[in-house]
Structure formats: structure tokens, C-alpha cells
Amino acid sequence: MIPLLHDFDGETVLVFGGGRVGARKARRFAREARVVVVSPEFVDVDGDGSPFGGAELVRAAPDPDEVDGWFDRADPALVVAATDDGGLNERIEAVARDRGVLVNRTDQHGGRDPGSVVVPATVRDDPVVAAVATGGASPALSRLLRQRIETEIADAGAMAELTGEVRAELQAEGVPPEERRAAVRAVVRSDAVWKALDTGKTKARQVVADVISDVTGETA
Numbered sequence: 001m002i003p004l005l006h007d008f009d010g011e012t013v014l015v016f017g018g019g020r021v022g023a024r025k026a027r028r029f030a031r032e033a034r035v036v037v038v039s040p041e042f043v044d045v046d047g048d049g050s051p052f053g054g055a056e057l058v059r060a061a062p063d064p065d066e067v068d069g070w071f072d073r074a075d076p077a078l079v080v081a082a083t084d085d086g087g088l089n090e091r092i093e094a095v096a097r098d099r100g101v102l103v104n105r106t107d108q109h110g111g112r113d114p115g116s117v118v119v120p121a122t123v124r125d126d127p128v129v130a131a132v133a134t135g136g137a138s139p140a141l142s143r144l145l146r147q148r149i150e151t152e153i154a155d156a157g158a159m160a161e162l163t164g165e166v167r168a169e170l171q172a173e174g175v176p177p178e179e180r181r182a183a184v185r186a187v188v189r190s191d192a193v194w195k196a197l198d199t200g201k202t203k204a205r206q207v208v209a210d211v212i213s214d215v216t217g218e219t220a
Contacts, residue, residue, distance in 0.1 A: 001118065001135060006078075006102075008033035014074040016067075016092055017082030018042035018057070021106050025080045027053035028119060036074050038062060039083070064091035071095055078102040078117065108136065121146035125157035155197040162197070162204060163187055166212070175216055183215045 013029040015022050018039025026035045030053035040061035043051055062070055064087060071079070079096045081089040081103065089107055096103035104117040120133035121142040130153055132145045163184050170180045187193055190211050196204040 001133075003120070003131065003133065005129065005131075008077060011077035012036060012074050013078045013080065014038070014070065014076035015055070015080040015082060016062070016070075016088070017080070017084070017106070018052075019082065019084065020051075022080065022082040023051040025082060025104070025106070025119065026055040027051065028122075029078070030055050033077070036076075038070060062088070064088055067091050067095050071099060071101070076101055078104065080104045080106065082106040123149045123153060125153055125155070128153060128156040128160050155194060158197045158201070158204075159188065159194065162193075162201065162208065166208060170212075170216075179216045183212045186211050186215050 008029060009032055012034045013026075013036070015026050015029075015035060015037040016039070018037055018041055020043055022037060022039065023043050026037050029035050035053070035055035036058060037052055037055050038058045038060055040059060042057055042059075067088075079092060079101055081092040081096075083089055083092075084107075086107060089105055093103050093105050095101075102117045104119055108116075118133050118136050120131035121139075123130045123146055130149050132142050132149065134141050166187060167180060167184050170183060175183070187208050190207070192207050193204055193211060196207040
């Protein structure tokens with residue numbers, strides 16, 4: 001499998017299954033997409049609100065012959081087969097493949113058919129996103145690695161925004177491409193800049209100016 005990032009803004013994700021797995025998938029995609037969850041039952045709402053992340057919940061028990069109709073109504077970019085009925089999940093997957101729709105089948109692990117989607121464990125510090133997956137073989141390992149990555153990318157979002165600004169400013173000042181790249185690399189690799197990010201952007205900017213001056217003779 002080759003990992004890709006997909007923009008689901010303005011898209012619909014159709015989830016079959018209202019159990020804990022279906023709820024987890026719905027929460028994940030509801031950050032960005034319209035999510036429709038179809039199930040005869042849904043896990044209970046807890047004290048923090050809906051476990052489905054604000055997804056549209058449709059109480060229905062579709063049989064395999066009705067799956068096509070749900071695809072017609074939702075027009076999904078991705079479908080998640082998360083029911084406890086293997087035959088229904090198989091039908092959902094088959095319809096998705098016939099229609100060229102991405103499919104994530106949650107009752108399969110390890111080897112996947114071509115076109116299958118594995119939803120990875122992700123860590124976000126916007127605009128930075130890091131993901132790890134085991135091909136569906138070991139979700140527990142994915143969660144452990146995600147926890148380790150969380151500590152490694154602290155302040156990565158702030159660093160991405162800062163270096164993006166610096167690169168644009170150096171380009172506007174006419175700094176040659178090779179010097180720009182060297183300057184940004186120096187900023188990213190500077191322990192002093194990473195430490196300064198903890199105290200705020202103003203302090204980090206001061207440290208960045210010193211780092212860039214050492215590389216290009218220019219200040220940011």
C-alpha cells in the first residue's frame with residue numbers, strides 16, 4: 001500500500017454500522033466531510049456529546065439488496081463497512097468497487113484487495129499531519145506509534161507556519177533559491193528555534209533572524 005492524504009472537504013462519507021468502530025470512523029471523517037451513518041442501533045451518547053462527532057445518524061437496517069439505494073442517496077466519496085454482518089459488509093464492498101468508490105472494510109485485517117483503504121492512526125498539529133498504519137494487521141501497534149509521534153512533533157505546526165513565512169519573505173527579498181533552502185533547513189534544524197517556539201512567535205522570530213543571518217547575511 002502507498003499512503004496518500006485525501007481532502008474530504010465538501011465530500012460525503014457513508015458509514016454502515018453504529019457500533020464503537022463505526023462511531024470512531026465517523027468522528028474521524030466528520031472533522032472535514034459530511035458523514036452519514038446508517039444503522040438500526042447506535043452506541044450510547046456519553047457525557048461529552050455524540051460519539052459520532054456530529055455525523056448524520058439514519059436509523060435503518062439495510063439488507064444487501066438495499067445497499068445500492070444508499071449509495072444513490074449519499075453519493076459518497078468513501079464508504080465504511082463497519083457492521084457485524086459479514087455478508088452485508090461484503091455486499092457494501094462489492095457495490096463500492098463497482099462504482100469506483102473508496103472503501104474501508106473494518107472486519108478485514110492484514111492483506112487487502114486492490115483499492116481498499118486503511119484509515120491510519122494520525123497525529124495533528126495543523127498544518128502538520130503525521131500518520132502511521134500497519135496495513136490493518138495491528139491497530140494496537142498503530143496507536144502506540146501514534147503516541148510516540150505525538151511527543152516528537154510538538155510545535156511542528158508552529159514551525160511549519162514560521163518557516164513558510166520565512167521562505168516567502170526571503171523569496172520576496174530576492175534571496176537566491178539555494179540560499180533560501182539552506183536558510184530554511186538551518187531554521188528547521190535549530191534547537192534554539194524549537195525551544196523559542198515554546199515561548200511564543202515573537203521570541204522565535206528573533207532567534208530565526210540570527211540563524212538566517214549566519215547562513216545568508218540577511219535577516220527575516
